[in-house]
Amino acid sequence: MKLREVVKLLNAKVVSGEALLDSEVEYVFASDLMSDVLTIETDNLLLITGLANLQTIRTAEMSDISKIIFARKKKATDEMIRLAAENDMILIECDYSMFKTSGILFQSGLKPVY
């Protein structure tokens, strides 16, 4: 599925990295715990998180994750957007809960990591 479609399904807003909207997504992981995110080895992962701070972006950088959805109405700060842009990431803000966000994407055929 293209990221563009994900954004549409979630009624979400892209706040950085629109250039990645046409990239494909297959696997998704949802977590607020960055240490858990750091254990995932799957490539080309989409991360759903309710943790919106600089360490979210740093964690994604270390884990080679370039697609992040902030659920639960969490917003990316200017500093986060700057760091994300440096690392060619797309940041998406979504008003739905993590459960609803995950549920919609799961139902649409995106796969869990485990």
Added chain:
Amino acid sequence: MHFEFNVEGGNFSKAGTASSQLKKILKQLNVDPKVIKRVVVALYEAEVNIVAHAFNGIIYIDIDTEKIEIKLIDEGPGIADIELAMQQGYSTASPEVREMGFGAGMGLPNIKNNTDELKVTSEVGKGTTVEMITYLSS
């Protein structure tokens, strides 16, 4: 090649800058992306540990054709029981650290999983030294 980075305890806005630098260096050296990910994930967890627990620290990195050797030396409270600290789920992290998405007792186990050799030594009231080696080809 030798690199050194200073880490400031408590400064979460800078946590990860050394790991980020190393990632860029390893990319330039055309290191296998899988190896890069293991090394930087381990270093990032260790860097966050210094920010979360110590007053300050220095990271020494040596890269040769066979391996990446990283030594993190911090000045801080130290670890009284290293075996306990290595257990998944054990943590002494502050609420502030947890708000940053860490502090669930996974840092040291994560480091162990992502390194080929790991040595942690510590003196209570003085500080902790973490030495990790990752080989470029497995």
